[in-house]
Amino acid sequence: MSTVxxxxxxxxxxxxxxxxxxxxxxxxxIGSAFYGLLVCLAEFPAVAKAFTLSKGVGPxxxxxxxxxxxxxxxxxxxxxMWKGKEVNIDKVWKVSLVLIxxxxxxxxxxxxxxxxxx
Amino acid sequence: xxxxxxxxxxLLHGMTFGALFLLAFTGVFAGxxxxxxxxxxxxxxxxxxxxxxxxxxxxxxxxxxxxxxxTYIPYIPYRAxxxxxxxxxxxxxxxxxxxxxxxMEWKEHVAWIAPILATVxxxxxxYYGKRLVGEEKIxxxxxxxxTISFVxxxxxxxxxxxxxxxxxxx
Numbered sequence: 001m002s003t004v005x006x007x008x009x010x011x012x013x014x015x016x017x018x019x020x021x022x023x024x025x026x027x028x029x030i031g032s033a034f035y036g037l038l039v040c041l042a043e044f045p046a047v048a049k050a051f052t053l054s055k056g057v058g059p060x061x062x063x064x065x066x067x068x069x070x071x072x073x074x075x076x077x078x079x080x081m082w083k084g085k086e087v088n089i090d091k092v093w094k095v096s097l098v099l100i101x102x103x104x105x106x107x108x109x110x111x112x113x114x115x116x117x118x
Numbered sequence: 119x120x121x122x123x124x125x126x127x128x129l130l131h132g133m134t135f136g137a138l139f140l141l142a143f144t145g146v147f148a149g150x151x152x153x154x155x156x157x158x159x160x161x162x163x164x165x166x167x168x169x170x171x172x173x174x175x176x177x178x179x180x181x182x183x184x185x186x187x188x189t190y191i192p193y194i195p196y197r198a199x200x201x202x203x204x205x206x207x208x209x210x211x212x213x214x215x216x217x218x219x220x221x222m223e224w225k226e227h228v229a230w231i232a233p234i235l236a237t238v239x240x241x242x243x244x245y246y247g248k249r250l251v252g253e254e255k256i257x258x259x260x261x262x263x264x265t266i267s268f269v270x271x272x273x274x275x276x277x278x279x280x281x282x283x284x285x286x287x288x
Contacts, residue, residue, distance in 0.1 A: 021245055025259060028238040032231050039227050056194035064189060064230050071234050093259050100235070100266060107227035109220050 019082030022092040027078055029099030031071025036106025038063045038070075043115040124287050127191040132282070135184040136275050139177055139232070143268045146173040150243075150261050155251050163251055167243075170250075174240035181233035181271065188278075193226065195287055204285035217284050221277040229274035235267035 041047045042059045051062025105111055121129075149170040152158065158166060197205045208218040239260045246253055 016246065016249055021242055021256060024238045024241045024245075025263075028234055028263065031234045035230060035234075054190070056198075057189055058197060060189060060193070060226055063227075064185070067230065068234075089255060089259070093255075097262075100231070100263075103231055104228065104266075104270070107224070107231065109223040109227075112227075113219075113223075 017082075017084050017086055018089050019085040019087050020079055022087035022089055023075060023078035023082045025089070025096050026092050026099075027071060027075035029096030029103075030074040031067070032103025033099040033106070034070040034074070034103075035063065035067030036103035036112075038067050039107050040112045040115045043112060044117060124192060124195055127187065128282070128287060131184060131187040131192060132275065132278050135180050135187060136271065136278070139180045139184060139236075139271055140268065140275060142173060142177050142180075143264070146170065146177060147261060147264055147268075149173060150257055150264065153251050153257060154254075158251065163248055167248060167250070170243050171240075171247075174236070174243045178233060178236040178240040181236040181267070184271070185229050185233055188229065188274075189226070192287055196222075202288065204281070204287060207285045208281075214284060217281050221281050225274045225277035225281070228270050232267045232271040232274070235263045235270075239264045239267070 038051070042051050042063050048059040051059040051066070053065055054061040149166055153163065153166060153170065196203060200206060201210075205218055205222070208214045208222075242256055242260045243250060246256055250257055
């Protein structure tokens with residue numbers, strides 16, 4: 001009876017799928033943009049009231065809590081979708097960079113104050 | 119020399135956590151930059167990677183601590199609806215109103231983007247480990263993200279310091 005032996009591949013040389021990294025990178029963009037959007041939406045009084053999870057902190061408590069939960073949720077969903085898969089990192093990074101830029105613009109007072117009702 | 123509880127927390131938020139993040143940035147950025155095959159030996163990679171993993175995770179943790187302590191401790195008395203609160207003081211004078219309407223409003227919001235990006239950078243270093251040496255694209259992405267994180271934190275830190283000077287918490 002012949003014995004078949006498998007060649008052991010050193011862990012460091014085995015290729016790593018790009019999916020988990022792509023998930024994290026895109027989640028950063030989605031999280032930043034989503035959080036920024038919440039900052040803009042909180043200029044509406046009804047939304048500001050709903051976002052006031054802490055009276056002392058005010059609407060910022062909800063903007064940041066829901067924003068960060070959005071970031072983590074996006075990461076969890078993408079990580080689950082792309083686990084073990086190969087994903088185009090270049091495309092993902094370009095999209096994420098645009099979303100991060102949007103998040104920064106949305107959190108800039110001259111921009112988000114435009115959303116305040118007259 | 120009296121340091122109140124709120125002074126102590128404000129110092130912890132800005133001069134400890136915030137300052138640590140800003141100061142550690144250069145070291146970690148240099149670590150990411152220098153993790154190139156032409157610059158390091160196998161032994162060098164092992165040594166640098168340990169520091170990089172520790173550095174990026176510590177910075178991510180410190181970024182979270184900075185924004186959480188800032189939002190839930192000194193921000194509360196800052197925005198209290200009393201005439202003596204720093205917010206009320208700044209808004210009472212047209213010459214100082216922009217410190218709040220622009221400075222504080224920008225600082226309190228943009229700061230939260232820093233820990234998002236810092237956490238993802240720490241994850242990328244953890245996920246790729248030694249392979250980061252051969253992944254130039256990922257290293258570049260990590261460096262750009264880390265720089266954006268630093269800029270967001272720096273804006274928040276700068277306005278925090280200037281606002282505290284214009285209207286200190288009492």
